[in-house]
Amino acid sequence: MSEEFLKVAHAARDAAAELAPLPRAPKDRALRVMADALVAATETIVEANALDVAKARESGTSEAMIDRLRLDAGRIEAIAEAVRQIADLPDPVGEVARGSTLPNGLELRQVRVPLGVIGIIYEGRPNVTVDAAALCLKSGNAVMLRGSSSAYESNTALVKVMQEALEDTEVPSGAVQLVPGLTRDSVKELMRARGLVDVLIPRGGASLINSVVEESTVPVIETGVGNCHVYVDAEADLDLALTILLNAKVQRPSVCNAAETLLVHADVAGTFVPLAMAALAGAGVTVHGDPAFVAQGAVEATDDDYYAEYLSLDIAAKVVGSLDEAVAHIRKYGSAHTEAIVTRSQGAARRFVALVDSAAVAVNASTRFTDGGEFGFGAEIGISTQKLHARGPMGLPELTSTKWIYTGDGHIRS
Known part of the structure; x- marks a missing residue:
């Protein structure tokens, strides 16, 4: 792996360790700061987006796809509002999934904990950059984002704004990372970063999803294809x-x-x-x-x-x-x-x-x-079509794993 990739991967890993134990309040505050910063940086973001739009038009991209790529003041405000809505959602981290007291008096709890570092590989709209980052942060995870090369300038600007906003909060700025590079090699690095990245979530068409599922050594949550x-x-x-x-x-x-x-x-x-x-x-x-x-x-x-x-x-x-x-x-x-x-x-x-x-x-x-918003989840990272870990619309609880905690009073096993 390249030194550049390893640098951002280790930064995300370190940030995940700092972020995981944070309670809800500082995470919600960080998301609201991030939303305000995106609106304040509208001009900068629109200028970066204009470079992507111009490049797409020069390459003959359809107007429908260009419209999906385009950002303006209204769309940036909508993106920021979505972040504020995520801040208002319940925090799944620390929720007790199961609990009991065993006959020997040992207290047993299964609690929700963050997954760690989540890699997102996605196509098209740059709003996914912010949506994915906000959902991951809310659920206590660091995120490594690899968006479409067609939106690289937009994504770079968006991530820079979010990282700078987080510097004034308790959430480490390294928790949001953009995977460096524009070639498929950078995608492969993310797919092979087992031990640095805990799970990959591809969002896009069938070819993208199949490629990630077949080539990744990092565990993948398969999403999206809908016949x-x-x-x-x-x-x-x-x-x-x-x-x-x-x-x-x-x-x-x-x-x-x-x-x-x-x-x-x-x-x-x-x-x-x-x-x-x-x-x-x-x-x-x-x-x-x-x-x-x-x-x-x-x-x-x-x-x-x-x-x-x-x-x-x-x-x-x-x-x-x-x-x-x-x-x-x-x-x-x-x-x-x-x-x-x-x-x-x-x-x-x-x-x-x-x-x-x-x-x-x-x-x-x-x-x-079949949609997280329609199901009342408030937001979703995607719709899982596989059976392990998560299935169907993936809200905040699906971006967590669990940890068993048992408490005794000098208990020993005989």
Whole structure:
């Protein structure tokens, strides 16, 4: 590893040790100072962001992506307000997860503690730089940030402002670090920093997440990829199903909890398929379907379509002969993010919930609710689609581990 990388990694490690025992008050105060500093530095941040925007435009980046990259005074104020909201959230550190007194009188507690140093590898929007830093600090963790090279100037300015703000607080300024470098080598250094970095969280598209999962020697919490399904059961209220489908697909198609596949039970397909096709076409959605949908104007689906996370106004569609066939389809093609069933049958709902192995399962509700804010967490670092440590929307408690503490009075084991 380069000396430059080791310098920031060790700084983060040292800061994590100082930060971990801090109570809530100094952490909240530091976050509020940080929020105020970001607003005060608006001009500097916007100037740095303008360099990234100009470079992106010169390289032919789409206007949609440039808009995700762009910062202005309003967006910086919104970022700062999000930091203030995180400061208002309960602190998970020190919370007793379990506790008991053993028959021998030994007092036993399992308490939440910070993970240590969290590495975040992410794409696109520079607001993630601040969001991730604030969530990590609130949960007592130091953070090493490796954002997209397209936002390097913006991220550098944001981290500098946050570090300088923390110098006037009890939270060590080294707790927020930007991984140096613009090449993939710097990403690899972060992925191989086992012993210096405790966990990695990738945020971005499937290729980024797969790369981190496959190449990292640091433990990874896999997040984000969402091939989410809406299954319309034989006992569904079809008007309700149509409303849920449109919300799940159309409200915000570029996010991981948007629906990407529609499954319809054969018993209601004759009525629902034409309704769905008309409604989806009216919303500008291209349907990639099986013969039943093609007969109503859909594009013929390939096997790849059923695996796809479109993140666009496209959806795959298929008629299935049973609930169990729908579940089998989800197991084969899904990404274990969120699946929804629309049904009036409590038995069908219970069976679907029991059989579907995903981070979230919705009954008569849109897939779009799989979100930390919607779940009442206040904020999230991402949505985990794996099974170990954390699953589903990851709020502050998911950025902690636990420690067992037992207290005796001269107890010895016989």
